Every structure is written in C-alpha cells, then in structure tokens.
Amino acid sequence: MDYPDENTIRVLITTDNHVGYNENDPIAGDDSWKTFHEIMMLAKDNNVDMVLQAGDLFHVNKPSKKSMYQVMRSLRMACMGDKPCELELLNDTSEIFHYNEFTDLNYQDPNFNISIPVFGIAGNHDDASGDALLCPMDILQVSGLVNHFGKVIEADKIKVPPLLFKKGETKLALYGLASVRDERLFRTFKEGNVTFEVPDMEGDEWFNIMCVHQNHTGHTNTAFLPEQFLPGFLDMVIWGHEHECIPHLVHNPLKNFDVLQPGSSVATSLCDAEAQDKHVFILEVRKGEPRKLIPIPLKTTRPFIMRNITLTDVAYLRPHDKEGIIKYLVNEVEDMISEAKVETTRKLGLELKEEEEAAKLLQLNLPLIRLRVDYSGPEDRNSIIDYQLENPRRFSNRFVGSVANSNNIIQYHKKRKFPKKNTSNTKGFEYNENLKDNDAELDVQTLVNDMLNKMSLALLPEIGMNEAVKKFIEKDEKSALKDFIDEEIKNEVKMLASSEELLSLTDPEEIRKLIRHVKKAKASQDYSLDDDKDLDPNLASALAKAKKRLNEIEGNPESNRALTNFGITSNELDDIPKNQEDKPVKKSRTENKKRISSTKRASPETKNPLYQIRSLFQMKNNQMPVVRITSRIVLLPTHILIIKLMMILLPSILVMKKIIQKIVPIKKEFHKWQALEKDHHHPPNLLQELQRLRRQMS
Structure with a gap:
C-alpha cells in the first residue's frame, strides 16, 4: 500500500494477541507470536502512521523470556527506521504518563528512531500487579518500543485524558481505558466518577477514538460495560477483550458512534466465537471525508473448524450401537480435517502446481478441530438410555499427526431432561456432564462465587x-x-x-x-x-x-x-x-x-x-x-x-x-499513685513504684 497523503491518518488496529498462549505445546506453541509478527509486518508494509493495540498483548502478566523476546523483536523490526513519523502531538503527555519519568512519546525521544509508534492499553490478562503496579506494557514502555496509555491507578475515580494528534488538516483524539474489573467499573460509571477531557471542538474538527477492554455483553447485570455509559462525542470505539471478530462497524444509534470489535488474533478456546476468520483492520481518517475501514485477513492463524451435532438427528443411529456411533463420528472428524485443508489452501493462495510445497505447508499448519456431540437419548419418556460412546481421549488418539489438538478433539455433552429448579437467588455451581466425560478443568471463579x-x-x-x-x-x-x-x-x-x-x-x-x-x-x-x-x-x-x-x-x-x-x-x-x-x-x-x-x-x-x-x-x-x-x-x-x-x-x-x-x-491507676504521693499517706512500696516508673519513662 502506498504512503498516505499529508492529510490522511492511517491506523492499524489489533487486539487480544495473547502472545505466550499455550507456548509449551509442541505443535501450536509458536502460533501467537508468529501471528503477532505478521501483524507488525502488515503495519510496516502498509505504511501506517500508528498501531493501536486494545489490550491483552500477552497472555499472562508475567510473560516468559521467549514471549517477551519475540514481541520486542517484532516491534523493533517493524517500528524502528529512518522514516519520520508525521504525527504532530498537540498536548502535554505528562498527565497521561505520570506513573513514570518517561513522559514523552517514544517517537519524540531523540535517542530512538521510531517510524511507526505503537499505542496500547493493558488488558485483563496482562494487567498490572505487585507493589509497583507494573504490567508487561510498562516494560515495553520504558524500553521505548510502545506507548502505554490509559492506565488506571484509582478505579473508584477515573480520569480519561486524550492524546491529541494532528497530520496536515486532520486531527485525531485518542482515548484509552485499561481493563478494570467489570462490576467495579460499572459502579464507577454509574456513580458519575469517570470523567473525559474533551479538546476544544469546532464542528467535526476532531475524530475521537477510544480503546476499551471490557465485557461487551452482559454476563451478569453488572459484569460488562454498556455502550450507553460511554460519552456521545466519540466517533469510534475499539472494543477489546471479546475474541469474536466482527469485520465491520456496528453503529450505536443512541450514542451516535460506531463500535469495532476486532477479535483475537489467536484462538485461546475451542468455541464458536473463535471459529470466525481472524482479521486486523486499517482505518483511514481524513478531514471532511467519511472514515475508511479495511479488514485484512490474517494468514498465519491456525485453521479452526467446529461443528455441533446431535445424535438423535441421525436417523439410522441407535443408542446401543456403539461401533456405528464411533464410525459416524470418525467420518465427521475426517470431513472437518478435509474442510480445514481447503481453507488453508485458500488462505495461503496455493495453486495445484505447488502441490508438494502445499503438502509441506499443510503439514506445518495442522488444524484445530472441535466436534461437540449431544449424546442425549431419545426424548421418549419410555427411553432412558443415552447413546453409547467411546472415551474421548481414546477417540482423539486416532488423529495424532493430523490435527493440532489431538488430545481434545471431541466434547460430549447432554441435555438435562428434568432440570432441577434453582430456588436460590443467585446462580450457583451446577454439575456439568462435561466434567465427567472430558476431565475438564473446574472454573475457580465459579467455585469461589458459589461458596x-x-x-x-x-x-x-x-x-x-x-x-x-x-x-x-x-x-x-x-x-x-x-x-x-x-x-x-x-x-x-x-x-x-x-x-x-x-x-x-x-x-x-x-x-x-x-x-x-x-x-x-x-x-x-x-x-x-x-x-x-x-x-x-x-x-x-x-x-x-x-x-x-x-x-x-x-x-x-x-x-x-x-x-x-x-x-x-x-x-x-x-x-x-x-x-x-x-x-x-x-x-x-x-x-x-x-x-x-x-x-x-x-x-x-x-x-x-x-x-x-x-x-x-x-x-x-x-x-x-x-x-x-x-x-x-x-x-x-x-x-x-x-x-x-x-x-x-x-x-x-x-x-x-x-x-x-x-x-x-x-488513667485511674496513675491518678491513684499521684494522689497518694501528694497526701504523703502511701504504702511502703510507693517510692519504689514511682522510681521504677520514672526509670521506664526516661
């Protein structure tokens, strides 16, 4: 892509890279940092003016040396260079970066040659911890590779100042809010303790962008950030934390701003939301013209195919026919693997004449497969027999070398035919059939909340x-x-x-x-x-x-x-x-x-x-x-x-x-001894007690 003109601000948008996720896995351990490297190379190849990262750059708040090395390597390769950054900063950043002594943006530091500045907020995975409240973003900030903004020091009273940029005639105001526990942030917004600093506006002079990293939908009544809480002067909200990629803007008619949910760049769970194609986005802003959003599909993401099947929908299967059921499920998985190969070929743009090279790439890019099977028996009240199944580990071992997740390909679940009524006011921990069949991990939050x-x-x-x-x-x-x-x-x-x-x-x-x-x-x-x-x-x-x-x-x-x-x-x-x-x-x-x-x-x-x-x-x-x-x-x-x-x-x-x-x-004890001393009517040990007290006082 050519360089943007002198009045166009070009921004690459990404979020939830989760570098370091599953890094000990022999097959998929390098997926996260390889995709992040692809993203940074896209920023360089498309000559963007800046990169916005909306949280969870790392999967943990104490990343391994390997993860930190790969991120710093990609940032240095993509961001440093002789090309000057054309963004002009219009406001004082000492209030935004008050938590450390480096209050200037990295591309303003004469000791660094930064061509593409990266601006990022902390997510819930790589949040601040410890006495100094440091997070991995702070390490990258002090090393001069990123600009960490939106840090929240006091969650009960939040102040959100903007970074004000200008390029030619186009002005951009960038707001950021790091991840805060959803219930607490909900209360802070509701009590009116979140304030936004607004630049002097003349019509549509400023284009206002905000990065957040919170739940987008209501998991409970207060465990999310409603869009209605955000101010109406915003033009676009970049929503991190949600892993489902929605490759287009969603307009909020009440607040009159657009919401972009980029989604994650690596699948961290085998669910429907992660099965969507992964994208990054290039946003072009120019004064007096509509914004332009370009989705760019990622090529290094591992293909992920997911299906949900119900055995009762297959007419020829019988609950007691275990061999027939296993054969049917094996055919389903093999069909999903074939579908993943077709998707990989399409994504990488391989041609038939490159058959040998394509086979090598397909072998390196083994797919993620998840088959969810409802094995509930027929709904006939006279039938109480569920479908007979094979152990999930034994079933998955058939596909070692063909898939990346050969230990958890299949997931069994069943409908509760006669659910018990929940008489409590709060939702507690309920027995899950998947725990018995798949040896799934218990959710600590669920256990603690329930008790x-x-x-x-x-x-x-x-x-x-x-x-x-x-x-x-x-x-x-x-x-x-x-x-x-x-x-x-x-x-x-x-x-x-x-x-x-x-x-x-x-x-x-x-x-x-x-x-x-x-x-x-x-x-x-x-x-x-x-x-x-x-x-x-x-x-x-x-x-x-x-x-x-x-x-x-x-x-x-x-x-x-x-x-x-x-x-x-x-x-x-x-x-x-x-x-x-x-x-x-x-x-x-x-x-x-x-x-x-x-x-x-x-x-x-x-x-x-x-x-x-x-x-x-x-x-x-x-x-x-x-x-x-x-x-x-x-x-x-x-x-x-x-x-x-x-x-x-x-x-x-x-x-x-x-x-x-x-x-x-x-007080009474002291007055008693003092009164005895003044009246000269005292027991024999009075002087000894007073001397002892005076020695202790001295």
Whole structure:
C-alpha cells in the first residue's frame, strides 16, 4: 500500500494477541507470536502512521523470556527506521504518563528512531500487579518500543485524558481505558466518577477514538460495560477483550458512534466465537471525508473448524450401537480435517502446481478441530438410555499427526431432561456432564462465587477474597492471599482504634496477659516478636490512637507514665506510628540476624500457603479433601479455606479489641499513685513504684 497523503491518518488496529498462549505445546506453541509478527509486518508494509493495540498483548502478566523476546523483536523490526513519523502531538503527555519519568512519546525521544509508534492499553490478562503496579506494557514502555496509555491507578475515580494528534488538516483524539474489573467499573460509571477531557471542538474538527477492554455483553447485570455509559462525542470505539471478530462497524444509534470489535488474533478456546476468520483492520481518517475501514485477513492463524451435532438427528443411529456411533463420528472428524485443508489452501493462495510445497505447508499448519456431540437419548419418556460412546481421549488418539489438538478433539455433552429448579437467588455451581466425560478443568471463579454466596463472611469482604484467590491461582501471585489478609487487618484495627465504644473500664492487670497473647499469636504467623518490648505496628498504632483519644477527652498529659506501668516504655511510645501508613518500628541488628537465620532455616515447602494452613490446624494429608483445579495446583475447597482464614484472623482481632478496651483504666491507676504521693499517706512500696516508673519513662 502506498504512503498516505499529508492529510490522511492511517491506523492499524489489533487486539487480544495473547502472545505466550499455550507456548509449551509442541505443535501450536509458536502460533501467537508468529501471528503477532505478521501483524507488525502488515503495519510496516502498509505504511501506517500508528498501531493501536486494545489490550491483552500477552497472555499472562508475567510473560516468559521467549514471549517477551519475540514481541520486542517484532516491534523493533517493524517500528524502528529512518522514516519520520508525521504525527504532530498537540498536548502535554505528562498527565497521561505520570506513573513514570518517561513522559514523552517514544517517537519524540531523540535517542530512538521510531517510524511507526505503537499505542496500547493493558488488558485483563496482562494487567498490572505487585507493589509497583507494573504490567508487561510498562516494560515495553520504558524500553521505548510502545506507548502505554490509559492506565488506571484509582478505579473508584477515573480520569480519561486524550492524546491529541494532528497530520496536515486532520486531527485525531485518542482515548484509552485499561481493563478494570467489570462490576467495579460499572459502579464507577454509574456513580458519575469517570470523567473525559474533551479538546476544544469546532464542528467535526476532531475524530475521537477510544480503546476499551471490557465485557461487551452482559454476563451478569453488572459484569460488562454498556455502550450507553460511554460519552456521545466519540466517533469510534475499539472494543477489546471479546475474541469474536466482527469485520465491520456496528453503529450505536443512541450514542451516535460506531463500535469495532476486532477479535483475537489467536484462538485461546475451542468455541464458536473463535471459529470466525481472524482479521486486523486499517482505518483511514481524513478531514471532511467519511472514515475508511479495511479488514485484512490474517494468514498465519491456525485453521479452526467446529461443528455441533446431535445424535438423535441421525436417523439410522441407535443408542446401543456403539461401533456405528464411533464410525459416524470418525467420518465427521475426517470431513472437518478435509474442510480445514481447503481453507488453508485458500488462505495461503496455493495453486495445484505447488502441490508438494502445499503438502509441506499443510503439514506445518495442522488444524484445530472441535466436534461437540449431544449424546442425549431419545426424548421418549419410555427411553432412558443415552447413546453409547467411546472415551474421548481414546477417540482423539486416532488423529495424532493430523490435527493440532489431538488430545481434545471431541466434547460430549447432554441435555438435562428434568432440570432441577434453582430456588436460590443467585446462580450457583451446577454439575456439568462435561466434567465427567472430558476431565475438564473446574472454573475457580465459579467455585469461589458459589461458596461465598452460600455463606456470608463476618470479617473478610467476599469480593476481595474472590479476587485474591483468582490472583493466587491464575496469575501465580504467591503473596496475594497474605497481602489481602494484611490489608484487611489494617482496616479492622483502624476501625477499632477509632471507635468510642471500645474504650471501657476494666482491670488493668489483664493488659499484660493480653499483650503477651497477641504477641504469641502474631509470632505464629511469621511475625518477628522476640520479646515483650516488641509490638506489632498495627497494634501499636491502635494503642497510640487510643492514648491520643484519652489525652483529648480526659485532658491528662501524663498518660504515658501509666502505659509504662504495663510493660510499654517511653521509647516504644515514641516509636509508635502515628497512622497506618507510617513505617513500623525498626528492629535491632541482633533481631535482624535472628530473623535472617530463621528465614534461612525455613524450607521452601513451609513457604507454601497450603502447607501453612495445614500446619496451623495440624491436619493430616489423608484428612484434607482436595479439588483438582488445574494440572499445576491443588486448592482446598473454598468453604474450608474461608473458614480457616476466618479462624486465623478472628482471635487476633478480638484480642486487639480487648486491649483497646483496657486502655482507659490506665488513667485511674496513675491518678491513684499521684494522689497518694501528694497526701504523703502511701504504702511502703510507693517510692519504689514511682522510681521504677520514672526509670521506664526516661
């Protein structure tokens, strides 16, 4: 394609490349990065001004070195060159890229020669995680290969500024919104906490494009982004996350903008939506003329053929005729393989004279085949026999070397003849026949949601628990559960420390016992509390807040002396954080050595969260029921996990509550000793007690 003229902005649009998907597969492991390389070469060959990527560039948020290498290789080959980028940036980008020190676009950096800039947002697969909230796009951004925009720092209050470009007389405003949990984003939009910055417009001067990465259709009442939530000044919305390719614009008459759903460039599941032809799109925008959208079919995508058949529709088959059924299904699969070869030949443009070369290409490009079979018996009430089938693995082994997915070609399912009525208000986990027949993986989200719906948690929020378990399993974030629990403990302590109802009068002698109890409980959860002088920072903050409230309410400036009577020195009081965000008390060099030595002695197995739960509750392996979730992890049943986490948290929070309730008697105790000293009517040990208190205060 020739270069666009001086007033035309040409954009290549792609999304959901999922580089790294199934990369360990010996046949299809390289599919994702090969197709991404084809896309970037299309951008170079068609002389586009920019590339828009609407999320899920990588399949995971911690891509392998191979995946990162292949992406960076393709970006460098396609984007770097001597041809200058003709896009003129009209606004300051420091607000958009405020999360790092590189606030300029990569083609504006004098240290890089960027001919084709790539602009991308983060999806739900390669989203930000960890303390620094970094995602793979940030790595590519800091390396100067992409421009990562649309990052969401605070999901409860979102601000969407545009990137403003100009080429000749044509102006383009580019908006981006990274993936946010659908329910949360739905609530944020509904509460009016999403604001868009709009440039000064004069008629149709600006062409406004927005990239989003959310559910497009309503899986539940709030688990999607309605098009009606988006502002009406937009001209086009590029919708990522949905893998079905719709190769044309869909107009929204209510908002008067067009929606483009490019779909994925690699099939990540064997379903109807993935069976459509894969495309990328070239958009041409020119002032005063209608936009032009050109779909370009991808040639390196693996052919995928899917069929749904119902055995009752085949008149000559009988439920007990197992051999006849198998023969019929084998013929269906062979016919699908032949269809895939024809499609591959058409896609690659092969001719008959290239028969030998075509055979080699067809062998390298083995198809994906999925045959869904409804084996329900006849609907006659007198017949209760389903069709007799062969084991799906044994059936699939016939086609090794002919298909790419030789282990899961066929999928059996049956209709529930007499479905049970669901009396609950929420949809729970139902038994699925496919699990029995195909050894399918259980959906973690389904299990967690089902158990949380059936039992309400008193301390932990259900949504937070669900997200923590999801991160632990799907994104391999080993500290997700611990971070979630620690954050909830902080919130609980903060709430307890600010409650007036917790300040009550009781025996001060019990404070020492309660403090020791908390220290022991914390020590069992990998907290380093070596002696009675070490306080957990959360507990210390609660004590400090309660002490401050006492000083304000009672007007007693010497409450610290009473605190020291219960094993808390003045130095420790000075080190108590003033709020939850302050740093904890620093440990001595000896204590740090103890902590390091204890860490070295710990075996890798003891760091496993499942091992810690077993050891805390002293349960043997044969007493621990398990559910197989994936091939690499074994998870406790969700209800057992939740109960055990509650049992871990509840004692500590209750003890902290009791400690705060014991603070007030300190004032009375101090006044009692002070009154005895002034009246000179005191017991024999008064001077010794006062000297001890003064030494501790010093």
